[in-house]
Amino acid sequence: xxxxTIILLLLAVALIGYNATLLDFxxxxxxxxxxxxxxxxxALCAVLLLIIFNLSKRxxxxxxxxx
Numbered sequence: 001x002x003x004x005t006i007i008l009l010l011l012a013v014a015l016i017g018y019n020a021t022l023l024d025f026x027x028x029x030x031x032x033x034x035x036x037x038x039x040x041x042x043a044l045c046a047v048l049l050l051i052i053f054n055l056s057k058r059x060x061x062x063x064x065x066x067x
Contacts, residue, residue: 001057009050015043 022036029037 002054005050005054009047012043012046012050016040016047019043 019036019039022032024033027033
């Protein structure tokens with residue numbers, strides 16, 4: 001499960017990098033730049049969710065080891 005999470009995290013970071021190359025800072029909220037911005041925000045949400053998932057798994061494992 002840990003390897004799967006790491007792979008998803010790397011894919012999300014790669015998507016952030018790719019979408020960052022599509023940004024046009026002169027017209028940030030128009031056309032393809034807006035789509036790239038939405039993609040960056042979505043990938044950041046995915047990264048945040050994966051980090052929360054990883055932390056919850058660690059807490060679950062610590063509670064399981066306590067018993």
